[in-house]
Structure formats: C-alpha cells, structure tokens
Amino acid sequence: MVNTLPYLNFIPAYVLIGISILIFFVGKAVPKISRLPVTVFFIFILCIAFMMEGAGSGSQVLFFNMIQIDSFSRLYNQLFFLVILSTVLMMSNSEEIDSDLRWENYGLLSTICLGMMFMVSSKHLLMTVVGIELVSLPSYLLVAMNKKNPASKEAALKYVLFGSFATGIMLYGMSFLFGLTGSLTFEGLWNGLSGYHILGSPIYFLAIFMTLGGIAFKISAVPFHFWTPDAYQAAPTPITAFLSCAPKVAGLALLMRFFAVLLPEQSEQMGVFISIVAMLTMTLGNFAALKQTDIKRLLAYSSISHAGFLLMGVAVMNDAGRQVVFFYIPIYLLMNLGAFMAIIYLSKGTNFQIDSYKGMIYKKPLLVVSLAVCMFSLAGIPPFAGFIGKLYLFKVVIEKEMFLLAIVAGINSVVSLYYYVYVLKVMIIDKDITPEIEFKGKPATIAFVASCAVPLVFFGIYWVPLLDWASKVVLFQ
Amino acid sequence: MSFIQTAIPFVPILPLIGALILGFFGKRIQASVGEFKTGILGCLTPGLAAVISFASFFVLITLEPEQRVFTIHLTDWISVAELDVQWAFRYDPLSALMLMIVTGIGTLIHIYSMGYMHDDQSYWRFFSYINLFLAAMLLLVLGDNLVIMFLGWEGVGLCSYLLIGFWFSDSDNAQAGKKAFLFNRVGDLGFITGIFLLYLFSSQHYDIVTLSFGELDQRALFLSKSSLWDYPLLEIAALCFFIGAMGKSAQIPLYVWLPDAMAGPTPVSALIHAATMVTAGVYMIGRMYFLFALAPNVLMFVSWIAALTCFFSATIGMAQFDIKKVLAYSTVSQLGYMFLAMGVGAFSAGIFHLLTHAAFKAALFMGSGSVIVALHHKQDMREMGGLLKKMPVTGWSMIAATLAIMGFPLTSGFFSKDEILWKAYMQGSPALWLIGFTAAGITSFYMWRLIFMTFFGESRCDKHTWDHVKEQPKRTVVPIAILAFLALVLGFLNIPHFLGGHSGFTDYLSPVVQDLEIAPSKLIETSSLIDTHVSSTMTDESLSVEEDHTQLEWTLMILSVLWTIFTGLIAFFFYYLSPKTRQIIMSFIWAKKLFQLLSDKYYIDELYEIVIITPIKAIFQICSLHDQKVIDGIVNFAGFFGKWIAKISAVFDNQIVDGCVNGTGWLSQFSGQGFSRLQSGKIQSLVGASLLVGIGFIVLLVFYFI
Amino acid sequence: MILDGYLVASAALFTLGVVLFLSKKNAIAILMGVELILNASAINFVAFGKFTPSQGSPFDGQIFAIFIILLAAAEAVVALAIVLAAYKEYKHIMVDQYTKLRG
Structure with a gap:
C-alpha cells in the first residue's frame, strides 16, 4: 500500500x-x-x-x-x-x-x-x-x-x-x-x-x-x-x-x-475529426443565433459558435495550437463576462428580449459603450482583442494547411457580425418609446464591465503580455 | 540610461494623458473649475513636452555629431513570422528639430487658443482634440519604424478630421472634414502600399524585418537591386510613399482638401494645416531620404509636381477674398517649395524651409485669427481695412511675417527660399527655377495684397463693428509676436557659404540627412555607380563647379529679391495707392475672365466632380441595380430551391421516416418533429437528434478512414 | 467465450436504457433509462477487467465500476431533487409537456 x-x-x-x-x-x-x-x-x-x-x-x-x-x-x-x-x-x-x-x-x-x-x-x-x-x-x-x-x-x-x-x-x-x-x-x-x-x-x-x-x-x-x-x-x-x-x-x-x-497517424485522424466538429459547431451556433429575439439565448448560441472557434486551435494538435487556445481564452472570458454583466444591469426584471433594450445608449452611455467594445470584440473586429485572438487561431490553422476549416471559420466570423451589430443597433440607433425605468444595479457593475472593456482595447493594440503568458502553457513542464 | 532616453518617451505620452483626461472628464472639469483653468490644464502637458524637447535638444548638441542618433526601445509589439515591429522611438537631429517645432509652436498655439476659443461651449473638447493631435504628431515624428510612423500618420489625420469639423452643427464644416478625410485616405493607401512593398521584399531576403529606419537605411542598397514587374522596386515604393505625402501635404492632385479645411477654428489651421501636420510628408521624405536618393525618377517627378503645385496654388491665392483661404493657398504653395527642395535632392534645404515656414505661417494664421475675432467672425477681406491703428501688435507681427514669406533680405524666408531656388537651378533645371522664381513673386504680391486690404486704407466694415474692434488680449497677441520675431531671425541658423556663413543647419542635420550633391539628371545616367549616396567622383567635380558659380548665385539672389520687391510694390500700387487703376484693369473683359478662373480655382473641384464622383455614383447605381435584379434573383431562387428541398424532406418525413417509426417503434417519440424542428424544446427529441447526428458521424468517419 | 455473453447482456441493457429514455414521458422513468445505461457500462467494465489483460492495476475495471455506481447514486439524487422542484412549478412531471423554452 x-x-x-x-x-x-x-x-x-x-x-x-x-x-x-x-x-x-x-x-x-x-x-x-x-x-x-x-x-x-x-x-x-x-x-x-x-x-x-x-x-x-x-x-x-x-x-x-x-x-x-x-x-x-x-x-x-x-x-x-x-x-x-x-x-x-x-x-x-x-x-x-x-x-x-x-x-x-x-x-x-x-x-x-x-x-x-x-x-x-x-x-x-x-x-x-x-x-x-x-x-x-x-x-x-x-x-x-x-x-x-x-x-x-x-x-x-x-x-x-x-x-x-x-x-x-x-x-x-x-x-x-x-x-x-x-x-x-x-x-x-x-x-x-x-x-x-x-x-x-x-x-x-x-x-x-x-x-x-x-x-x-x-x-x-x-x-x-x-x-x-x-x-x-x-x-x-x-x-x-x-x-x-x-x-x-x-x-x-x-x-x-x-x-x-497521440501517435502521429492518430493525430491526423483526430485532427480531421475535430475540425469537422469545429466547423459544424460554429456554423450551427452562428446561424441559429441570427434569428434569436432573447439576448441570453443569442449569447448562448454565440458561445456555441465560439466553442467552435476554440476547437480550431485544438484541431491542429500541436503546441502552437494549444498556446493560441490559451491566448484566446482570457480574451473570450473578458468579452463574455463583460457582455453578460452589462445585460444583468440593463435588464428589466426577467425580460431579456432584445427589443427591450432600445435607446439604452441615452440612459447609460458608458455601460453601452463598454458593451459595444465587448460585442465588437466577440465579432472579431479590429482593433479589439477578439480580432487578434481570431487572427492567431487562423494563423495556426493555415500553417497546418487546414484551408477548409479556415474558410468556414472566415465565413462564420462575417455572419456573426450581423447579430452582434444588430444588438448594438437596437441599443444605439433605435429610439426608445418606453418610459423611464429605474436601474437597480449598483454602480460597481458599470466599473466591472468597463474593466472588461478596457483590457479588450488594450490587448487589441498591445497583446505581447498575453502572448508571453500563453507561451508559458506547455504540457508536462 | 541617459537623460534623453529617459525623457523622450514622455514627450508624446504627456499630451496623450492631457487628451485622455480632458476627453473623459473635461466636461466636469470645465463645469467645476471654469474655462480658464481648463485651458491652463490643456496647455500644461504640451508645455511640459516642449520643455523636455528643448532640454533634450541642448543635451543632444553637446554630443559628438556621430553620437547624436538614439533609438529608444520601449517594448515589443507585433511579432509574426519575419515581421518584428517594436515600440521604439528614434531621437536624432531631425526628430529633435521636429519635436521643437511641434511642441514649441504647439504650446504657443495652445496659449493662443485659450483666448481664441473663449466662450465656446466645447472648450474642453477642443483642448482634448488638439492635445490628442499633438500626441499623434509626436508619435509620427518619433517613430523608429514605418508602422509607428503610420500610426501617428493616421492619428493626425483623425484629429485633423475631428478639428476641421469641430463646429459640426454647421453642415459645411462637417462636409469639409469629410473631404479632408477622404482625400487623406487616398494618400494613406499609397503610404501603406509602400510599407507592404518594403516588407514583402525585405522578408524574402532577411530573417527579421523590423521596418525601422536604421534597418531600411542599411538594406536600401540591397533592395534597390530588386524589381517589381520590371520596374526597380525602390522607385515604386518611393512613388507610393510620395502619394502618401501628396495626400497629407496637399500636393497636386490631392491638394483640394486643404483650403476647405479652413472651416476649422483658426488655431487648428495654424497648428495642423500650416505648421505641423501638412509638413509630415516633407518630414517623411527627409526621414527616408536614403530611399528616395536611390529613386531618381521619383525625385524628378516630385520636383515637377512640387513646382506646379507651388505655381498654381500661388496664382489661385491672388484672387481669393477670404483671408484664411489666401493663407491656405499660400500654404499649399510653400509646401510646393519644400517638395521642390526634396525633389532636387536638397533635403536639408527643404527641412529648413519647413522650419521657417512653420514660424511665419503660424504667425500669419494666428494674426488672421485675431483679426477675425476682432471683426466678429468676418473673414472677407473686402470688409476689412485700416486695422493697423486699432490692432498694432497683430498688424506689425503680420507685416514681419509677410516680409519673411516674401523673402525680404535677412529674414528667415530669404535664406530658406533662396537656398531652394538655387538648388533647383543647380541640381534640377533652370525651368524648375523659373517656376519657383515666378511663384516667389506671386507670393509677394498676394501677401502684400492681404496686408494692404486688411490693415491699410479706409475701413470698409460697418460702423458698429468698427467701433468694437480692439486689440486682442495678451495671451492671444504675445504668441503671435513671438512667432513673428522668430520668423525674422530664424534664417541666421543657416547662412550659406557664399554669404560668409557656415550652413550650420545643414551641418547639424548631416548625421541623419545628407543632400544629394548632384543633379537628378546626372544621377540617372550614373545610377549604376551609386554605391554610396554621394558618389565620390562627383563630389570633387561639384566642388569645383561650386567655385565657378558663386557669381551666378549672387545674380540669382539679387534677381529674386528685386522681383519680389517689385511685385510687392505692384500690390502696394493696386491696393493702397490707387485702387482706381485696379478697377480700370478689372473692367477689361480678359482680366475679368482671368480673375474668375483664378477665384474659381481653375474649376478643379468641378473637374473632380465630373471625372471621379459622377462615374462613382454611376457605379453605385449599377451596383444597386445588380443588387435588386441579380442578387434578389439568386435569393428568390434559393428560396424556391429551399421550398423544394422542404417538400422532398416532407415526403421523406412522411413516407420513409414514418415507415421506419411504425416498423421499429422506438423512433416514434421524436420522428414527428425530429427533422423539421430540431430545437423543439422537448428533451427527448433533442437527445434523439444528437444520437442520430452522432451515428451519422461515426458512419461518416468509418467510411472516410477505411 | 464467456466475455461475449457479458457484452451481449450489457449491449441489451444499454439499448433498453436508450429506448426507455427516448420513449417514456415520465421524468422518473427517463431517469431509470439513464440508470440502465450506466449499469450497462458498469457490467462492461467489470467484464473487461476480468477478461482482458490490464496494463495498470489488475482491478482497474472493478474500481471503475464502483465509481460508476457511486456516480449513478449522486446523479439520481440531484436529478430527483430537480424533478421535485419542477413538480412544484408545473404540478406534473411529463417531460414532453415542458416546452416553455424553445427556438
């Protein structure tokens, strides 16, 4: 014993x-x-x-x-x-x-x-x-x-x-x-x-x-x-x-x-398998998200599609891929947590319908701007960190010569733009018709969302520290 | 760590901090401590930056000339494959000079703005933008590599857009901002293409490409051997960079935005659209002189474009009545002089003119701003006149600056402009000299026209306004006076050899910018010989040639002095002594037509409207038709197709699937909704769906790998 | 030879579990289906542990089976608690009528 x-x-x-x-x-x-x-x-x-x-x-x-x-x-x-x-x-x-x-x-x-x-x-x-x-x-x-x-x-x-x-x-x-x-x-x-x-x-x-x-x-x-x-x-x-x-x-x-x-032959096989799963996951998540009217459900589908994107890094089956996944994860956490936190603050009771967020920019400008940063980052628009993360994911996939996966992922990033921007459109451009509401959240919430948004901008411009951090992720060391 | 290495990074960071503080909290700050203190806060950071710049400069000149180049590495930035771009600043005599111009004049203009923007609602916003502009401009100047320079380049473009459209509630201003932005984008496309080209070709031959200027300098000779589509690579890259400079520095054909940019507040015109941002193109060529020196054809192109810009914009300036428009066209014309110098290889002369121009043009703009404020925002010179009595400081400062810009002996413009004209004659061609020479006379004419119409003669404004005209407060006029004084004396920095001077300025720049001492035409013939930037055999020859030409240099100088005084006197005659003569001449039909042509700017805007905008609109039309007909057709077809698929799958559902259901039994729970509504909300259908997809997967994999 | 018998038995159990899961409407019956699936895998583990030469410890399969039993118990606890909570809300536990969330 x-x-x-x-x-x-x-x-x-x-x-x-x-x-x-x-x-x-x-x-x-x-x-x-x-x-x-x-x-x-x-x-x-x-x-x-x-x-x-x-x-x-x-x-x-x-x-x-x-x-x-x-x-x-x-x-x-x-x-x-x-x-x-x-x-x-x-x-x-x-x-x-x-x-x-x-x-x-x-x-x-x-x-x-x-x-x-x-x-x-x-x-x-x-x-x-x-x-x-x-x-x-x-x-x-x-x-x-x-x-x-x-x-x-x-x-x-x-x-x-x-x-x-x-x-x-x-x-x-x-x-x-x-x-x-x-x-x-x-x-x-x-x-x-x-x-x-x-x-x-x-x-x-x-x-x-x-x-x-x-x-x-x-x-x-x-x-x-x-x-x-x-x-x-x-x-x-x-x-x-x-x-x-x-x-x-x-x-x-x-x-x-x-x-x-994995042994080499197995890793090739599993790479193909995971890349198929990745493609299906991101496509399904994105296309289903297009029709959603509930923002939590929309973010749920968005998180499915992001799982697909992250699987890209797994599919290449090498150290570079693993490090890029780790590089993307903190960014993903920041943008996802920021978006959800903003939603908690802006929601009226249990109503999470996207339409109920009309004209929020006039009521809580700082919060909506921070949310916009998170959303743009989720959609992968430069100069926000989400873009850099996706860029590196594409890089490892293309280096591994998985072109189909890269193309499908590219199309998906474009599609995803639509529903993220739609939410922002409702919040920023649409006019509010409902009467004034009381926000019950604490001011700390806004600080939280802003503190998610600021690193997203920062890492979008200067991502070296994150890259250094990710390069420490090595298995068996 | 020496003082320079520690202090220089703060130069761009300080204005940035100012911009951020004012941008985020400015409204509250202004509401709580008042306008004046907000202004002080806005001036504080540029002031500190200026102190650091000047201190660093004095440290710099104590060093040996060959030690005067500093690379201040801050941190890594983009590191992908061969590309390794770093956050690094380059501090050398050239950037030291630019830093002093930008922060020094910038600070003066900040102080001036405190008076000019008085009582504006968005006082804080103005200071935030202009601080941000300074930060971006300093980044552009200090950047050690093309990418950082491009960052600053875009930053100043953005700030220029924001500040031109500062009073955006007036749609004309917003339009002018958009115009400036779009024209700059055309140039930026050139700039960024140049960067890509250099990267592309460097990365083929080298393991690491940092795109820093030091590295490019070393590799320029090697790269000059590459070619793209049978043209020398460096010629193409240099042309791309020059297109970038055309956009930013308003050269033909991209100059039309600059006069419209005068819609912004006058301090902005003085700082951005006269002294600093628009000279970025000149600075960029000076920074990369090694690249342009290896591209003789492009240099020739530059010199001709510059000469034409110089001449045409000067002629347009003769026929404008808006005081700021006159100065705007004058700026375009003076930028032409700078590029002329660059084009003939007299890089230090171009930079020197940049320096003197920054002083006198800023003084002129600030003076005009002071006049405009005194007249309650009237800009038309036909409603001015006789202001010298009421506004002596402004008036005399502007007269001093005018003397400088016309090139009156011993003022700054005299030294810098004559140097350029001489180099154009020697290293370019007499034709270039003739164009520049003519333009110098025209400059003198329109500047004196401006002075006489504004400050002399009878007042033409209404009585009420005239009674309220008074000199501006001290914080407005003192900066003007300082700049006017500088405009008079700065020329002594670079007294040429033949006048008994030492060309001190050229020597000062020599560690980083060396002139081409041979004519571009000769350069083309001997391009195979250029293994050093200054061919040694040529140097001896040109030295001996220079001896012979001292006589000629004197002749040309005296000629141009006489010519500018002559045209100045014409202006004096027409606009002060006997306006009747002017009216008689203007009554001739040809004079009217000519004047019309000039005041309508040769109809260039209209030409652009017809040649570029109309076709683009037509393309839009076609695209939208294409959308309506073709794309909608495809979409409709897809819908039709989808319907068919749905019908087939319905048949599949009804017949085959139901058959299976009845046959096996256990499929019955989910087959009804199974395929059509996957996310039905019924847990068992969902699990069934995942099972089916999973089985499909396994089957697929088994077939794929066997 | 005897291994085949265990495998057939466990496969039958697994299939029964899946069918139960997919066809029953009552939440408790569905959970019973899950238990069958879990038990099928437990049988497999024990059978393989006995008949195939193990690379690790000789009792790997058996230990795993014990863990599965534990796990099944824990899952049943949690699931039944949630079923109770759902019953309070809906007054029935017919899962196919729980369709508030869809889309």
Whole structure:
C-alpha cells in the first residue's frame, strides 16, 4: 500500500478548494459561522488558491497516474479562479439569485471549481469522469436557482436529463476503450489503440466518439449542444455567464490533454475529426443565433459558435495550437463576462428580449459603450482583442494547411457580425418609446464591465503580455 | 540610461494623458473649475513636452555629431513570422528639430487658443482634440519604424478630421472634414502600399524585418537591386510613399482638401494645416531620404509636381477674398517649395524651409485669427481695412511675417527660399527655377495684397463693428509676436557659404540627412555607380563647379529679391495707392475672365466632380441595380430551391421516416418533429437528434478512414 | 467465450436504457433509462477487467465500476431533487409537456 498523503503537498490549491467545499456545506448549519461575511471569505480563498497555483513549478504525476501537475494545469487553474471570482461579484449584484442561499451557492461553485481542476490535470479516464461529474452535478442545481424565472426548473430538468444521458454514453464508450486496450491512462489508451486506426474497425470509432461525447457535452459542441440555449436562457444570468466560460474552458483543456499523447497517424485522424466538429459547431451556433429575439439565448448560441472557434486551435494538435487556445481564452472570458454583466444591469426584471433594450445608449452611455467594445470584440473586429485572438487561431490553422476549416471559420466570423451589430443597433440607433425605468444595479457593475472593456482595447493594440503568458502553457513542464 | 532616453518617451505620452483626461472628464472639469483653468490644464502637458524637447535638444548638441542618433526601445509589439515591429522611438537631429517645432509652436498655439476659443461651449473638447493631435504628431515624428510612423500618420489625420469639423452643427464644416478625410485616405493607401512593398521584399531576403529606419537605411542598397514587374522596386515604393505625402501635404492632385479645411477654428489651421501636420510628408521624405536618393525618377517627378503645385496654388491665392483661404493657398504653395527642395535632392534645404515656414505661417494664421475675432467672425477681406491703428501688435507681427514669406533680405524666408531656388537651378533645371522664381513673386504680391486690404486704407466694415474692434488680449497677441520675431531671425541658423556663413543647419542635420550633391539628371545616367549616396567622383567635380558659380548665385539672389520687391510694390500700387487703376484693369473683359478662373480655382473641384464622383455614383447605381435584379434573383431562387428541398424532406418525413417509426417503434417519440424542428424544446427529441447526428458521424468517419 | 455473453447482456441493457429514455414521458422513468445505461457500462467494465489483460492495476475495471455506481447514486439524487422542484412549478412531471423554452 502506497501512502498518498504526502502527494497533497504538491496540490495545495486542490486541498484548499476541497476544504472550502466542506466549510460551505457544513458552515451554514453552525449558527456562529453562518453569520460571517461569506462572500469576502470565498474571495479570500480564491485569491489564496490563485497565489498557490502561481507559486507552483515543475511537472509531477500523482495518485497512480491519475493527476498530472504542470504549467498547463496551473495556468488554467488560475484562469478558473479568476472566472469564479468574477462570477461571485456578478452574483452579489444580481437579483435573480436568492441571497439567503449564498453558502450553498458558493459550495456548489467550489465543487465545480474542484471538478474543473481535476479535468485540466487529469490523465486518466477515471479522473476524467470524476472531474466532469463534479462540474456537471452542481451546474444542474445552479441552473435551477433562478428565483425570478420558473422556467429555470424546466431548464434544469432538461439539463440534468441530457447531461446524465451524455455521461452514460461517455461511460459506455470508455468501457469499450478499456476493453480494447486494457488501460485507463491516456498514454496507454492511445498506444493500445495504435493498430486500430488502420483497420478502421467501427468499434474503435464508436468507442472514441462516445467517450468524446461526454466532453463535447461540456464544451457544448455539436452534436451535444442542444441543452445549451435552454439552460442558458433560464438560468440566473451570472450562472449563464459562468457556464458559458469556465466549464467550456475546462472541457477544452481536458480535450487537449486527451489528445496530447497521440501517435502521429492518430493525430491526423483526430485532427480531421475535430475540425469537422469545429466547423459544424460554429456554423450551427452562428446561424441559429441570427434569428434569436432573447439576448441570453443569442449569447448562448454565440458561445456555441465560439466553442467552435476554440476547437480550431485544438484541431491542429500541436503546441502552437494549444498556446493560441490559451491566448484566446482570457480574451473570450473578458468579452463574455463583460457582455453578460452589462445585460444583468440593463435588464428589466426577467425580460431579456432584445427589443427591450432600445435607446439604452441615452440612459447609460458608458455601460453601452463598454458593451459595444465587448460585442465588437466577440465579432472579431479590429482593433479589439477578439480580432487578434481570431487572427492567431487562423494563423495556426493555415500553417497546418487546414484551408477548409479556415474558410468556414472566415465565413462564420462575417455572419456573426450581423447579430452582434444588430444588438448594438437596437441599443444605439433605435429610439426608445418606453418610459423611464429605474436601474437597480449598483454602480460597481458599470466599473466591472468597463474593466472588461478596457483590457479588450488594450490587448487589441498591445497583446505581447498575453502572448508571453500563453507561451508559458506547455504540457508536462 | 541617459537623460534623453529617459525623457523622450514622455514627450508624446504627456499630451496623450492631457487628451485622455480632458476627453473623459473635461466636461466636469470645465463645469467645476471654469474655462480658464481648463485651458491652463490643456496647455500644461504640451508645455511640459516642449520643455523636455528643448532640454533634450541642448543635451543632444553637446554630443559628438556621430553620437547624436538614439533609438529608444520601449517594448515589443507585433511579432509574426519575419515581421518584428517594436515600440521604439528614434531621437536624432531631425526628430529633435521636429519635436521643437511641434511642441514649441504647439504650446504657443495652445496659449493662443485659450483666448481664441473663449466662450465656446466645447472648450474642453477642443483642448482634448488638439492635445490628442499633438500626441499623434509626436508619435509620427518619433517613430523608429514605418508602422509607428503610420500610426501617428493616421492619428493626425483623425484629429485633423475631428478639428476641421469641430463646429459640426454647421453642415459645411462637417462636409469639409469629410473631404479632408477622404482625400487623406487616398494618400494613406499609397503610404501603406509602400510599407507592404518594403516588407514583402525585405522578408524574402532577411530573417527579421523590423521596418525601422536604421534597418531600411542599411538594406536600401540591397533592395534597390530588386524589381517589381520590371520596374526597380525602390522607385515604386518611393512613388507610393510620395502619394502618401501628396495626400497629407496637399500636393497636386490631392491638394483640394486643404483650403476647405479652413472651416476649422483658426488655431487648428495654424497648428495642423500650416505648421505641423501638412509638413509630415516633407518630414517623411527627409526621414527616408536614403530611399528616395536611390529613386531618381521619383525625385524628378516630385520636383515637377512640387513646382506646379507651388505655381498654381500661388496664382489661385491672388484672387481669393477670404483671408484664411489666401493663407491656405499660400500654404499649399510653400509646401510646393519644400517638395521642390526634396525633389532636387536638397533635403536639408527643404527641412529648413519647413522650419521657417512653420514660424511665419503660424504667425500669419494666428494674426488672421485675431483679426477675425476682432471683426466678429468676418473673414472677407473686402470688409476689412485700416486695422493697423486699432490692432498694432497683430498688424506689425503680420507685416514681419509677410516680409519673411516674401523673402525680404535677412529674414528667415530669404535664406530658406533662396537656398531652394538655387538648388533647383543647380541640381534640377533652370525651368524648375523659373517656376519657383515666378511663384516667389506671386507670393509677394498676394501677401502684400492681404496686408494692404486688411490693415491699410479706409475701413470698409460697418460702423458698429468698427467701433468694437480692439486689440486682442495678451495671451492671444504675445504668441503671435513671438512667432513673428522668430520668423525674422530664424534664417541666421543657416547662412550659406557664399554669404560668409557656415550652413550650420545643414551641418547639424548631416548625421541623419545628407543632400544629394548632384543633379537628378546626372544621377540617372550614373545610377549604376551609386554605391554610396554621394558618389565620390562627383563630389570633387561639384566642388569645383561650386567655385565657378558663386557669381551666378549672387545674380540669382539679387534677381529674386528685386522681383519680389517689385511685385510687392505692384500690390502696394493696386491696393493702397490707387485702387482706381485696379478697377480700370478689372473692367477689361480678359482680366475679368482671368480673375474668375483664378477665384474659381481653375474649376478643379468641378473637374473632380465630373471625372471621379459622377462615374462613382454611376457605379453605385449599377451596383444597386445588380443588387435588386441579380442578387434578389439568386435569393428568390434559393428560396424556391429551399421550398423544394422542404417538400422532398416532407415526403421523406412522411413516407420513409414514418415507415421506419411504425416498423421499429422506438423512433416514434421524436420522428414527428425530429427533422423539421430540431430545437423543439422537448428533451427527448433533442437527445434523439444528437444520437442520430452522432451515428451519422461515426458512419461518416468509418467510411472516410477505411 | 464467456466475455461475449457479458457484452451481449450489457449491449441489451444499454439499448433498453436508450429506448426507455427516448420513449417514456415520465421524468422518473427517463431517469431509470439513464440508470440502465450506466449499469450497462458498469457490467462492461467489470467484464473487461476480468477478461482482458490490464496494463495498470489488475482491478482497474472493478474500481471503475464502483465509481460508476457511486456516480449513478449522486446523479439520481440531484436529478430527483430537480424533478421535485419542477413538480412544484408545473404540478406534473411529463417531460414532453415542458416546452416553455424553445427556438
């Protein structure tokens, strides 16, 4: 029997988040503790965890080949802490979330956080499953937390059914992978499969596809994207923003880990496969978004199409691609979080119809301008950071000579322009006919959105720091 | 880190900070601390930048000439493939000079604007824009590579647009802004094409391309061997850059925006459209003289375009009545002189004229602005006259500046213009000299016409206005007086050899800009010999030639002095001594026609309307027809096609799918809505859809890879 | 030879699960379908763990199966909680009538 307790020294942040889960779920029952300022406490924990990950170095394999700690996992974990931090800020500004349930909500969020950390550092199918489920289960519950919109229960039910079905498919696929290779680690898996791609036996594709299905569900890629619009529309807006960022990023990171140890022939095959998925995902997301009238649903489809764009970086299957994905992710987080935050502030109760935002520029000019920066950046218009991100994605794809993918992505960027600009048109050009409304949001919200917009402009002009950061993302180092 | 390396980055950053503060918080600042203090805030950052510029200059001249080039690297910027563009500034004698012009005159004009913009609602907005302009202009001047220069180039274009249309509620002003913007875009296309060409060819031969001027200087000779479509590459690139300069510096055929740009506030005309931005083209050629020196044909083209611009705009200036329009055409004409100097290879002479012109033209514009304000925004010279008594400081300053621009002996214009004309004669051709010489006389004529119509004779404005005319406050007239003084004395910086001077200015620039000492015509013949910019065999020859020509130089100088005084006297005669003679001459039909032609600017605007705008509108028409007929046709066809597909798939749904459903049973839940409405909101249909798509995937992959 | 028997059994279970999932209207019955799918994969894991030579630890498959059982329990808890909440809102749990969100 191997004593694994010393391993915990290498993963202090994981331990910290794990302890915080316990505290949040138990703490509410203890009368003295439950009166403490829990938000401050959570933010404090996240900051500590961020610093712990920042202090780490080196590459380590822990817990019987299950967890791989390297610069890849550390940098992604830091991103997760930042996203959760901003989600906490958004939650405390939102009216859709019951503030009596703060303890539970933060507990669920830290559970998701731990799950995502497992996902990015997983190198074993079991860890993959545990990570994905730790993210999924609390997500179902968080979607149902919207006290302003009864449809959130319906959305959560659909989400949980779809999710558990996807999990089932994934497990069934994994069982065949295990049967074919006798191994559960990623390396052993791909080595064991090395003969099959030539034979092209259907069971091989069936197993791989079913396994990838579970991950595709997390990043809402075609064909496991159907839950996205419903869940996003009815969930509390901070949760929507969170779901559209963090689990998706974790899923992508997991996918890159999964594909990191491919043999050359396999990587070509999987590259073609992922690029098909990427093309379908972005096309479907964009075209479906064209007809939306609800802004949250529109952003849901927009996030589907962005998953497609990010998959471009995965499809090239090399270090450059992985770094470009990491380069694009902070930009994506900034623009997505900024857009959702602005929407929370501008919304009138549960009404998220685009038409209800007419003439907002005259009421909240600074906020709408910041939102416009986020939207333009999402659409990939220079000089905003989204453009640079897309540029680099195109660069790696073209260097890999995947021209069809580049062309489809190009067409999609043009199409996406339409619906982003349409939203802005409604806000800026259309005249408002409704009477004055009271904005209940706090001024801090505007500061938050502006602080998302400013880096987008800055990185659009000067992106070297981001590039430096992304170049540190190397697997197994 | 020396003082220069530490301090220079702050020169563009300070005005930028000023612009941002005033842009974002200006309204509140103005509301809380008042107009005057806002103005002080606006002047503060350019003032500091000016102090730094002058201090750096004095540090610079203490160094040995060969140590006077600094490259201040701030950070990396664009690094893709071979391209490695950095944020770096270049501080050398040329940019030091430009910095002093831009910040020095800029500061004076800021102070002047505090008076001029008095009582304007958007006082803060004006200062924000003009600070932003300074930041962009300084970026242009300091940029170490073409990309940063282009950034500044576009920045000043933007600010020019914003400031021309500053009073945008009047649609004429907004139109003028748009016109300036569009004409500048034509030029910018040339500039950016030039950058692309240089990058394209450098990247074929070198691993790293930074596009910095130092690097281009080293590689220019190598690049001169490349060719594009059988033309030498450098000729094409230089032509592209010159097209850029044409747009920004208002040369034929892109000059028409500059006179219209006078719709902006007068300080803007003085700063942007006379002293700094419009000279950016000249600066750019000076900065890349090594490239132009290897493109003799382009230089010849430059000199002829410049000479023609110089002459034609001067003639138009004779027939204008709007005081600012006269000065605008005069600016175009003077820019022509600068490009003439550049075109004949006398780069330092061109830069020197840039310096002196900045002083006297800024003084003239600010003087005219002061007159305009005193007359309650009347710009027509026919309603002025006799103002010297009421506005002595403005009047005498403008007279001093006029002496400078006409080239009166020992004023700044005398030295700079004569240098250019002499170089045009020696290194260009006598024809170029003749055009420049004639234009100098015309300059003198229209400038004295302006002075006599404005400041002398009887007042022609109405009584009420006349009674209220008074000299402007100190913060307005003191900057004018300073600039007028500079206009008189700046010439002593560069007294040529034959007058017993040392050509100090040319020596000062020599580490970064060297003149071509041979005529472009000779250059073409010996282009294969040019392995150094100044061919050594030529130098000896030209030295000996110079000895022989001292006599000629004196002759030409005296000729032009006499000629300008003569035309000045004609103006004196016509517009002061005996206006009747003028009226008699004007009554002749040919004189009327000529005057009409000149005052209507040779109908160039109308020509553009017919030759360019009408065809473009016609193309728009065709495009919209194409949209209506062809595209709509395609769309309708697509709709029709889609309907058919839908019908087929409906048949498929009804017959085949339903058949399967009935056959297998389990498909029954979702087949009804399955294909037609994927996102039906029913969870089971959704899962079914993903299953089906997934199975489709697997089948596809199996067939693809087997 | 015996492996085939397990695989056929698990495949049958999986198919039944999918059919149940797609054809039932009651949320609880749909969840039962999910449980069947999960159990099918658990059977697979155990069978493969016994019959194929493992590269890692000899009990990889069995351990995985235990995790699947755990997971199924957790999922059932969460799903049933949400079903309860949805029941409070709609007064029924017929999933095919939950169509507020669509488009």
